[in-house]
Amino acid sequence: MKRILILVENLPSPFDRRVWQEATTLRQAGYEVSIICPTGHGYELRHEVLQGIHIYRYRLPVEAAGAAGYAIEYAIALAMTFALVCKVLFTRGFDAIHACNPPDLFFLIGGFFKLFGKKFLFDHHDLNPELYEAKFGRRDFFYRLMLRLEYLTFRTADVVISTNESYRRIALERGRVAPERVFVVRSGPSLERMKILPSDPRLKCGRRYLVGYVGVMGRQEGIDYLLHAVQHIVKVSKRMDVHFGLVGGGTSLDEMRQLAESLGIAEFVTFTGRIPDADMLAMLNTADVCVNPDVANDMNDKSTMNKIMEYMALGKPIVQFDLTEGRYSAGSASLYARRNDSTDMADKILSLLDDADLRSRMGALGRARVVNKLAWDYEVPKLLTAYKVLWSTTGSTTRRQEHQSTGAG
Template sequence: MSILRVLIIVENLPVPLDRRVWQEACALRDMGHEVTVICPQMRGYTEAEEVLEGIQIYRHWISDEARGIRGFILEYATALWGEYCCALKAWRRGGFDVIHLCNPPDLLFLVALPFKLLAGVRVIYDVHDLWPEMFEAKFGKRGLLYRAVCWAERCTLALADAVMATNQSVLAAVKKRGQKSDDEVFIVRTAPNTLRTGIPADADFKNGRRFLVGYIGVMGSADGVEYLLQAARHIVLVRGRQDVQFLLMGSGPEHATLLRLRDELGLREHVAMPGRVSNEFLFTGLKTMDVGVACDPINEYNDHCTMNKTLEYMAFSKAQVMFGTREGRFSAGDAALYVMENSAEKLGDAILELLDDEPRRAEMGRIGHERLTTELSWERSVAELRRAYAYAMK
């Protein structure tokens, strides 16, 4: 395959904060391609233009992250305008052979469409999430906007020359909806490859307590962090466990609301919620925690999602507790204890069950790390990424 000029567009997170997109961009760069990324200005990444590790980055303004239907429409309208302006800038400055669209949303085909029709640019659709299921989980209803979301997904699938999915269940769904053949679809998983797992633990994170329970990730309406806060209340106030500290790392549109809930539940001394943290803080927290939690509730959307947090706990050899989503169970295997209903009390009891069984935690951590570095390894995904690009350029 000859050297390609690749334009990656991602809307919901900036790079390099979006680990999957940044790993893909770096892998493509390492293959010898020229890589440009378009992403939003948010989460502390506000430079409009920069070159980072040999990758050109254009960032655009975007409205606040959606919390309702009105915010949903405004967020995506401003994102599309910013993406299109940045794509025109990238075209004028050197052009591109491939547009790599990272959902959500599935509206990014509107940016790619004129370049494909007028200049023959190839399109790769990188499905991070099933957008219709994500919309229903966020807003809890179907209607005109839901039908528009389904239409956008079909349009993106029709436009794509190759499709990449994060896991088997997402691949099966988009293959069926887009009537794609086996040759057109590829699984590129999200395993981390640059985490500093050798960083030392820091006992100060435990706030003088014996155990640390950790969470990392987005705090939005679909992420279930309220379940973890209620589980912490059950552990501390109902089960009377004063030896457990909680560290919830991450930010998002619900962070302020969740902080208020923490305080209303009387958990300020037991639950630290520092918001967005540095990589050093994040890795230290991961190294120090005794148990990681994935509290994304069981629903049709989460059943299809491979959660980054799950893989990051495995990278640090940490046992974890999670609600038993389909893809969560596939990813973690025997490295997690599963709660098979969306119950904060049962989540809390499962956390205590693992905290009180150190040999089991150690074995789960070993299993998880081994699974991540073999079957789910990033090296395997890079090979699939290469195959997807080769197919798209045929």
């Protein structure tokens, strides 16, 4: 029986939905699976076994806020991860490392253990160079460093999993990975998890409509644009019948609460912070419209957002800024506001709230698209195929491909 060790730094398992779906899928396919990840709220145990999967967690003593903070966080995470990798090696063992970014540093661990015959699969979750630019607004030494680390990660990997076609092109062009080693495995929602349930009118706080959001509260998520859209709806359009339920935690949560206060709209917005799945589902099932205010930038334009497909799985019509992968995912299930235009987003939200038939049609189209094409069940064969190719790779084959690719560049 093959043994897989999954490395993830930015979220604990099983809270990280994509990682947990991959882990349980591999376990069901007959693999032994271990995960190394940080602790988090509700996931403080350093070791536990869930559904036959061993989870090893470490505590991060710092929460990154700036470039220096991220450097410290990632250095600590890398050291703690390596220590736990050694622990797993001498207890449960592993035949392959499945590394999820950010950060693009796990190639150091993967490359080290490749010297001892272990396989290394890179699961490409985020475009770190674009993410750095989105957070800090510059292309400096650290941006160029991000590009270099990304390249080294691609070159070290035996197989690459991309979350969409945009990421696959990055692997082929920037990473110079052989096409037959790159597989698109989308983060499709699980229909067992994203269940359509009765609404809870209490979540509307006495108002007629509820607009829902679930996701991270960070700078590139555009929550400030959404709050300015709320201000337009309340102060300019004079609509007092709409409430907004925002689910999720993150480094900008307190800042966004303060912004809502300063804009005079705090009574129209509920910030839940990170909450259990049952409460998140209650909010989304109650919502009349769901929103995705992700900032229009290179990072978000190329990224597939889990929240969009989760909205669709619940049959909810969507309003979002017009981004390439967002439009691919949602299609006709969404209205598309002009990029980074909070007023246009507000107008699109109101147009949907005032047209029940359109909401119903769009919600049905989104639900059907998930059921017939985008659900996680459709990604399972692709993940297992990637692993079939992983086991077939040899050191000589990988080095030969690297030499040919580098020469072609």
